[in-house]
Amino acid sequence: MGFLKNSYLPTLCLLAINLVSGAVVYAQSDPHGLTQASPDLSAYNVIWNEPGSGSADSMPIGNGDVGLNVWTEKNGDLVFYIGKTDAWSENPLGSNGLMKIGRVRVSMSPPWDANSLPFQQVLRLQDASIAIREGDTTLKIWVDANRPVIHVEEQGAHPIALRASLEPWYGETDHVSAMHLAPHTTSTIAWYHRNEAGAVDAVRNLTTGALMEGSGMKAVSDTQLVSTEPSLHQSLSIHTLTETTEKAEGWLAAMDSLKREDDRTAVADAFLAHSQWWSAFWNRSWIVLGGAQDADTVTRGYILQRFVTAAAGRGAYPIKFNGSLFVVDHASETDNPKTHPSHEVSANYRAWGGQYWFQNTRPMYWPRLAAGDFDEMLPLFRMYQREMEQNAPLIESYYGHPGSYLAETAAFYAPIPDLRTKPSGRHTDYYFTPILELSMMMLDYFEYTGDEQFAKKTLIPMASEGLLFFDQHFPRDAAGKLELNNDNSIETFWQVSDPLPDIAGLHAVLARLLALPNGLGSVEQRAQWERLYAALPDLPTGQIDGKKVLLPYTGKQDAPRKNIENPELYAVFPFRLYGVGRPDLRIAEDTFEARKMRFRGCWSQDPVEAAMLGRSDDARKSVSFNLQNVDPRMKFPGFWDRGHDYDPDEDNGGNGELGLQAMLLQNNGREILLLPAWPKDWDARFKLAAPFRTTVEGEVHHGKLVHLTVTPASRRKDVLVNGDKFK
Template sequence: MYWFQNTRPMYWPRLMAGDYDMMLPLFRMYLKMLPGNAAQVHQYYGHGGAYFQETTPFWGGVPYMGPEVKENWTGHYFTPILELSMMMLDYYEYTQDAGFAREYLVPVASAGLLFFDEHFGRDTHGKLLLDPDNSIEMFWKVHNPAPDIAGLRAVIPRMLELPDGVVGAGMKENWRRLLGVVPPLPVDDSARRLLPYTGPQTAKGRNLENPELYAIYPFRLYGLGKPDFLLARHTFELRKFREKGCWNQDPIQAAYLGEAGVAKDYVHYALTRKDPKLKFPAFWVRGHDYEPDEDNGGNGENGLQKMLMQTEGKNIYLLPAWPKGWDGEFRLHAPYNTTVEGKIVNGKVTGPVVTPAERASDVKINQLTYE
C-alpha cells in the first residue's frame, strides 16, 4: 500500500534538487488510477470527478464512503488529490513543461476539483459545505476541515493561471465559479489562530497532527511576505503537537514562518535520526509506522531547502530562515528553469551565481516583509 502521508515527503524536495525525472513515476502511478477511481465515484455517488485514498495499492480504487458510513482513519479523507495537484503545479512552474501540464496536471487536478464541486452540497449562504469530511487523520467526519479548504484555495487560483493552450476556457469558468463558493478558513478570532475545522472544537483527536497548519505547508497560503503572517505564526506557536521526526511537517512550516531556530532543531533531528540496525545511511529510524522510515530524510531535506531558499512567483528569496553559525555551499533549482548556487559564510551569501543570468534581478537576500 502507498500511504500518501508517508510517500510525499521524499518527493517534495526533488523539485529544488532538480530531480524531476524521479517525480514522474509517482505522478504516472496516480494518473493511471484516475479512470478506475472516477468510475467508482460515479457508481457510488452518481457524479463526476475522482480522488485518491490516503492508503491505496498502486492500481488505485476507492471504497464507498457515504455520509452514513462509520468514520475511520482514511475513509472520509479526500485531501491527497489536492496536495498532489499542488506538487504537480510546482513541477510545471519549475520545468515550464506544457506537455506535462496537459497530460498529467490538468487531468488530475480537474478530476479532484470536480469531485469536491459535485460531491459536497452547499450551506444556507451558497458556500461549499464540506461535511462529512476528515481533517486529515486527526479529526474524523467534521465540518469544513482546514486542509481541504486550504487546498482548494491554493490550487484553484494557480489552475486559473495556466495558459489557454494547456486548458480550455470552459474549465476555467467552472473553476472560477467553484472558487467563489469555497468557504473561508476556520479561524478563532478571539485567540487569533487558525482552527483544524469549522465549528465547536469537540471532535476527538485520533492522531498527533496539526491540520490547521496545512494552510502554511503544503498549501502555502501563509508565510513570509504574505498577508496575515502574524496569524499564521501565532497558530504555529500554539500548535498542540511538537513531535520531531517522521512525517511531522514542523521543520518546513517553521522555515516558511522564518523560525530559523525551530527549523534548525527539527532539521538536525530528522537528518541525524539513523538506526544502527539498518544497513544504509539513508535508512532512517522507525517513526510512527515502519522501518526503514520514508519521512525523516524527505522532511529534513525539504526543511533545509526552505531554510535556505523560498520562491514566490518570480521572486527568489535566499536565507529566509537560515540560522547563525551554519556555513555551507548550495546549488538549488527554482521555478522557470532556474538554478541558484553559492556559498554561505558567516551568514552571508557569496555570489550567488544565477542561471539564466537574467533571473539574477529576481534574487533577494534577506529582503522579506512581515505583515
C-alpha cells in the same frame, strides 16, 4: 525456504538479460543542463574498516528500480539482497507485499584471512558503487544506471577463484509461494517468483526473477556458478525481469529476447556511461554546510538521503516510505507492540505493508523539486493518474456525479470505497485531501520544468477531475458557499465540517490553475474553476490565548483527536497560503506556537513548517535531528530510525531534506527568497533549482550571502535576500 525446480521448463540459452519494468526510464538527460562541477563527494563516502554480520550491517546501492543491500561477512564473503520496485507478491497489501527477489553470496578461494589481511568497504557516492578490499583483492559492486544489470567485478594481484551462490531468503512465515529454479545452462542460473493461485487479480501471473552469469564461470548446479579456473580479473552479472505472462515460459522467452540488446554493451563501456549518469545527477544540485559542529553530519545526512532516494526513485512504482527497497532482517520486530508479540522477521517484511499512504509517500517527493530530480517524480504521478482514471467511473456509479479523488490509503490497484456503506468512517475513509496536495505538487513540477505536455496530459486532467469531485460532491449553503460536511481534517479529526486542509487546498490550487498561461485548460474548465473559486468558504479561524489562529475545522473544537498531526498548519505547507513574504504571517506563527502535536522525525512537518515561517532556530533543530536520526539497529548512517513507520524510514529523511532546502530557498510566485530561515552559525555552499527553469548557486558565510549565480541571469532581479534585493 526450499526452491521449486521446474524440470519441465526449457533449458535457458542465455548469457545476460535486461530488466523490463513497466514505465521504467533509465536514461534521463539533466533537465537544467547544468555544467558547473559539483563539490567533492569523497568526504561523505561511507567507509567501514570491519566486516559485518548480517543485512543490518549493509550499504545501499541501486539504479532507481533495482536496489541492493550489500554487506561483507566475517569470513570475507560478499552478500547482498536484491530488491525491485515492482516485485509484488501474491498479496501486495500484506507485510510481505513488496518482496526481495534474491539473496546472493560471493565467496573467494583462497578466502580472506581476517587475522593478517586488511579490510575496507567503501560506498563511493560519485559513481554509486561499492568497493571492497580484502588484502590485495578488490570487489566492485554497482547497479547500472542505464541498464537493469547488477555487476560484481573482481580484481586481484593473485589468481582468485569465485563461487557465486543463490541462497534462500524467505520462508513459511513470509506467506508467499516458493521461488522457482530454472534448469541451469553451462554458464547461467536463473530463478523467479510467480503469482498464481491465491494472488489478487492485479498481480496474477506477475513473474519476477533474475539470471546470473559470469565471465570465466560455469554453472555447477541450479543455484551456483564457479570459476572455471583462478584468475586475476573476473566479473559477475545479474539481470532482473518483471513481466506479466500467461505462463512461465513467456517470462523465460522475454528474458531471451532482452539479453540480445544487453549483450551489445561491454561492461567497461557500461560503467563509463553509468558514471556519467551519476556525475550529471550530482551536478544537478547540492547543499554543503560548514561552520557549526553539526554541519558535517547534517550535510552527510542530506547527501545520503538524496542518494538513497535516487537508488529507488526511477522504477515502475513510487518509493515505499516504510523501508524503500532496503528493508533488512531483524531478530525482533512487531507490527504493533501493544497487540502483537515480537518475532523474527526477514528482509521481505515491512510494517504497514505494501499499500501506499499518500501522507507518508509525499515526503520523499517534495524535495525533488529544489534538488532538480524531476525524473524521480514521474513514477508517483503515473501511479496516481492511473488511480484517478480508475476511480472516476466508480464515483459516477456510487454517487451519480462526475469527478474523481485519490484514497489516502490504498494499494496501487485498489478502488476507492463506496462511502454509502460506511456512514461512520474510520481513519482515512473520508480523507479527500491527497488530490489537492498532489495537484499542488504537479503545479510546482510544471513551474519548475515548463513541460507543457505534462501540464496538458497529466496536471490539468488530474487536477480538474479532483476539483470536479469537490464541486459536485458537496452542497452549497444559503449564501452559495461550498459546505464540506462529513469530511476529514486529514486523519486527525474525522468527518468534521469545513476542514482547513481541504479549504486551503482548494484556494491554493484554484488560484494557481486560473493563473496558468492561456491555452492550458479549456474554456469550460476555466469557467468551472472560476465558479468553484467564488464559492469557497474562508479558512476556519479562532482565538487561543487572545491571539487569532487557524483552526483544523469549523465550529466547536470538540471532535476527538485520532492522530498526532496539526491539520491547521496545512495552510502553511503544503498549500503555502501563509509564510515568509505572504500576508498575515503573524496568524500562522501564532498557530505554529499553539500547535498541539510537537515531535521530531518521521512524518512530522515541523522542519518545513518552521522554515516556511522564517523560524530559523526551530527549523535548524528539526532538520538537524532528522538528518542525524540513524536507526540504532543499523550500521549505515543514512538508514533512519523507524519512528511511527518502519526502518529505514524514508519520511524522516525526506522531511529533513525538504526542511533544509526551505531554510535556504523558497519562492513566492516569481520571487526567489534566499535565506528565509537560515541560522547564522551555519555556513553553506549550495546549488538548487527554482521555478521557471532557474538554478540558484550561492555561498553563505556567517549568515550572509557572499556569492550568487542565477541561471538564467534575467532571473537575478527576482531574488530577495532576507526580504531585500541582492546587490
